[in-house]
Amino acid sequence: MFLSAIHLKFTYWDWAVLIGYLLLTTWVGHVMRGKNATIRDFFLGGRSLPWWAVTGSIIATEISGVTFIGVPGTLFALNGDFTYMQWGIGSIFARFLVAKWFVKVYYEQEIYSPYDYMGKRLGSGTKMLATVLFTLGSVLGQSVRVLVAAIPLRVVTGVPIEWSIVIIGVFAIGWTLMGGMQTVIWTDVMQFFLFAIGGTVALLWLISGVDGGWSGFWETAGQYGRLKTWDFTWGFRRELEFTFWVAVIAVPFQNLTAFGVDQLNAQRMFCCRDAKQAGKALIYSSFGQLLTLLMLMVGAALFVWYHNHPFTPDEANLVKAGAETIANSNVRASAEHDFIFPMWIVTVLPPGVSGLLLAGIFAACISSLDSILAALSQTTLSAIYHPENRTDQELSEMNLMRKTRLLIVGWGLALTGFTQLLNLVREDIPILPLAFGMTTYTMGPLLGILLCALIGRGSMRGLVLGSILSVLLVTFVRIDLWVLWIKAGWPFEWLANLPTLELNDGGSGLLPVYCYAWAWPVTTLITFGCGYLLAKRPAKPVI
Numbered sequence: 032m033f034l035s036a037i038h039l040k041f042t043y044w045d046w047a048v049l050i051g052y053l054l055l056t057t058w059v060g061h062v063m064r065g066k067n068a069t070i071r072d073f074f075l076g077g078r079s080l081p082w083w084a085v086t087g088s089i090i091a092t093e094i095s096g097v098t099f100i101g102v103p104g105t106l107f108a109l110n111g112d113f114t115y116m117q118w119g120i121g122s123i124f125a126r127f128l129v130a131k132w133f134v135k136v137y138y139e140q141e142i143y144s145p146y147d148y149m150g151k152r153l154g155s156g157t158k159m160l161a162t163v164l165f166t167l168g169s170v171l172g173q174s175v176r177v178l179v180a181a182i183p184l185r186v187v188t189g190v191p192i193e194w195s196i197v198i199i200g201v202f203a204i205g206w207t208l209m210g211g212m213q214t215v216i217w218t219d220v221m222q223f224f225l226f227a228i229g230g231t232v233a234l235l236w237l238i239s240g241v242d243g244g245w246s247g248f249w250e251t252a253g254q255y256g257r258l259k260t261w262d263f264t265w266g267f268r269r270e271l272e273f274t275f276w277v278a279v280i281a282v283p284f285q286n287l288t289a290f291g292v293d294q295l296n297a298q299r300m301f302c303c304r305d306a307k308q309a310g311k312a313l314i315y316s317s318f319g320q321l322l323t324l325l326m327l328m329v330g331a332a333l334f335v336w337y338h339n340h341p342f343t344p345d346e347a348n349l350v351k352a353g354a355e356t357i358a359n360s361n362v363r364a365s366a367e368h369d370f371i372f373p374m375w376i377v378t379v380l381p382p383g384v385s386g387l388l389l390a391g392i393f394a395a396c397i398s399s400l401d402s403i404l405a406a407l408s409q410t411t412l413s414a415i416y417h418p419e420n421r422t423d424q425e426l427s428e429m430n431l432m433r434k435t436r437l438l439i440v441g442w443g444l445a446l447t448g449f450t451q452l453l454n455l456v457r458e459d460i461p462i463l464p465l466a467f468g469m470t471t472y473t474m475g476p477l478l479g480i481l482l483c484a485l486i487g488r489g490s491m492r493g494l495v496l497g498s499i500l501s502v503l504l505v506t507f508v509r510i511d512l513w514v515l516w517i518k519a520g521w522p523f524e525w526l527a528n529l530p531t532l533e534l535n536d537g538g539s540g541l542l543p544v545y546c547y548a549w550a551w552p553v554t555t556l557i558t559f560g561c562g563y564l565l566a567k568r569p570a571k572p573v574i
Contacts, residue, residue, distance in 0.1 A: 040377045041188050045386030049188075052225075052390035053202065053397075056218050057209075063217040064210025070431045073211035074143050074409045076302035080216055085299050085312035088219035090319035092296060094226050094326075095176055095399050099392055102323065103372040106330025112259040113327055114273035119320040121282025126317055128283070129291040130310035136485065137297075138306035143409055144294045145481060152484040155417075156491045161480050162414045164498065165294055166407065168473035173403040174450040180396045181454075187373045187389060192454050199393070200447030203400035207408075207439050212302050215398075215405050222398050225391040230325040233372075233388065236380065237332035242339050251335045258331065267545045277548045284551040288474040292481050294406040333371055400446065408438035471547050472505045475554025482555070483562040493565030497558030504557070505550050507531050510541045517541070 066072055105111050133145075142148050146165065150158025181195040190198075206214050241248050252258050262274045271277070290296050290313060303309035373392075376385045412435055476498040483489025506512055508531050517523050517540055526541060527534045535542050 041385070041389075042382040044382035045377070045389070048383050048386035049390040049393060052387065053394060056221050056394055057202070057206065059221060060206050060209050060214035060218045064214050070143075070412070070435055072213075073432065073435060074298065074301075074405070076212045076216065078302060078304055080213070080302040080304075082303055082308040082312040083315070084216055084220050085303055085309070086315045086318075087223040088216040088299050089290075089296060089312065089316040090322065091219040091222040091226065091395070091398060092299075092402055093316075093319050094223075094322050095180070095395050098323070099226060099230075099326065099395060100180065100372055102326040103330035103333055104370070106257065106327050107333050107371050110256070111330065111334070112257055113324075113331075114259060114262045116260060116320070116324060116327065117262070117273060117275055117278040118282050119317075119323065120275075120278045121280075122286045123317040123320065124279075125283040125286030126290055126313050129287060130313045132485075133291040133481075134300060134306050134309045134313065137301070138309065143298075143301065143413055144406075145292050145297050146294070146410060147413055149480055149484040150417075152487055153480075153489045153494075154491060157480060157484070157489065157494060159414060160491070160494060160498065161292075161477060162410050164473045164477050164480075165410060168469045169295065169403050169407060170446065170449060171469045173399060174446055174453060176399050177396050177446075177450050178453050180392060184373075184389065184392060187377050193451060195393075196447060196450050196454065199396045199400055200443055200450075202397045203404055204440060204443035206397065207401045207404045207443070208436055212298065212405055215401050216299065216302060218394075218401070219398055222391065222395055225387070225394070226322060227325070229388045229391050230322065230329055232384065233376070233380075234325065234329050234332055237329065237336050240340070240379075241332065241335050247339075248332060248335050251338055252331045255334070255338075257334055267549055269543045269546050272546050272548060277546065281548040281551050284478060284555050285470075285474055285548070288478040288551075288555075292477045293474075294410055295402055298406050298409065329372070333375060336375070337371075400443075403446070404439050404442050407442045408435055411438050411442070471509060471550050472502050475505075475551050476501045476558040478555045479558025479560075479562060482559045483566075486563075488566045489562035490565035490567070494558060494562040496565070497561030500561065501550075501554035501557050504554060505547075508543060508545055508550055509547055510543055513541050 066077075071077065102115075105115070106113070137145065137148060140148070140151065142151070146158045146161040149161050177196060177199055178192070181192050181199070184190065184195055185192045206218055238245055238248055241251070243250065249258070262271075263276070264271055264274050265276055266274075300309040300313060303312055373389070376388050380388070412431065416431060416434075476494075479497055479501075480489070480494055483494065507529055510532065513523060513526060513532070523541060524534070524538075526532050531544050532541050533544055534540070
């Protein structure tokens with residue numbers, strides 16, 4: 032009953048705006064698609080895209096639909112505050128390092144991905160290892176991003192999750208086929224502006240409804256500790272996630288991988304005219320932290336709004352009904368809070384405006400999926416045909432553009448199907464927490480492999496060993512796999528004897544002892560150390 036009520040609040044005007052925005056974005060992607068006569072045009076945008084467009088694309092990739100929903104919900108939740116912004120320190124520092132060191136060596140050769148570079152430096156086996164790690168992390172992680180954003184969209188719009196996934200998949204395949212990285216980047220630029228405008232509209236609307244305006248907002252938010260930004264607590268426990276020390280020590284390793292090794296972001300840099308432009312695009316993407324700050328402000332303003340205007344009985348029931356729908360997906364414990372912002376959008380904003388903001392969330396899901404389709408099709412094509420080692424005539428004779436389009440459709444269907452599978456099992460098998468943790472499993476090994484490639488020394492046997500040890504370590508630091516173990520009814524109490532896991536208060540499950548973020552530097556050093564120490568012949572370093 033309550034879900035039906037909130038569906039009715041999403042009007043025909045909202046639907047018109049949502050559909051119109053998706054069609055407009057598709058038209059812009061078509062107009063800006065370029066010629067795409069070769070795979071160089073398709074995957075590198077002919078290396079002709081302006082740096083500012085690449086900057087907008089990088090930011091839009093970071094600020095996904097999940098972020099647009101989850102960040103305000105996280106701050107709205109109990110004890111939510113601004114300490115998450117500390118992570119921006121490590122993120123910005125890592126971007127400068129990638130811009131100065133990694134981009135330079137990438138642009139010295141005609142390559143399509145960091146994995147091509149690894150292969151040239153350490154052999155084709157290393158390239159394959161890195162490609163496999165990237166693929167595993169991407170398939171599960173990106174599928175979940177689509178599913179998690181589709182769940183609140185279902186609650187707000189009434190579109191069944193299955194159809195939302197299909198719509199997102201169809202548009203993502205179409206956008207990618209239309210113009211490769213040219214279309215991906217220009218549609219990302221549109222998402223960037225919509226996020227910025229939408230977040231600003233939401234914040235100003237919220238402040239206008241708060242007693243005392245801006246001064247009342249600051250006073251109330253500060254009174255309840257919502258504006259806390261710094262946490263200098265030292266420690267490795269799981270609850271010490273958003274601290275200054277995690278931000279300056281652990282987060283740079285994660286972001287070095289995200290921007291310098293992960294093809295999802297690295298592919299954008301390769302679209303710039305030269306290394307200088309690529310470095311500039313990456314450095315200026317640091318301003319994307321302002322969007323994160325904006326959404327945290329929206330979360331604080333939501334808290335103050337509902338402090339001034341407590342939930343009516345109907346609103347409380349809407350939140351409860353929506354939260355139950357999200358909670359059944361086993362996504363996150365704070366499901367009720369994640370539902371707050373979408374509910375506010377459709378119940379407070381006028382028709383049309385709410386449709387535009389939710390269109391942004393929908394388009395962001397498509398943008399996330401088309402980005403990974405471009406990256407996966409490129410890395411798969413490269414692993415099979417090694418275009419970085421062939422002449423233009425050879426590439427033309429192999430008709431790689433046709434193969435590229437087939438790969439895009441294949442990966443699109445696979446990712447859409449896998450997302451549907453996650454949706455089918457989400458109430459029976461809590462697999463989604465496993466998916467959220469996948470980047471922790473693969474990011475450290477990928478960075479360790481790249482570091483060996485940069486110094487020109489790395490044993491394939493050592494890198495495989497280091498990657499396996501890293502995955503095993505993360506397996507016993509996080510509880511993703513053990514949740515499935517417990518779900519199957521197998522004995523788990525013995526795991527609490529490990530120094531990295533402990534029983535929860537009721538003894539019915541497990542909790543991690545340590546914060547997962549520290550796995551990023553540790554697994555990087557393990558992979559690099561094994562690869563370096565087991566190598567036989569050192570080579571001249573690149574940097």
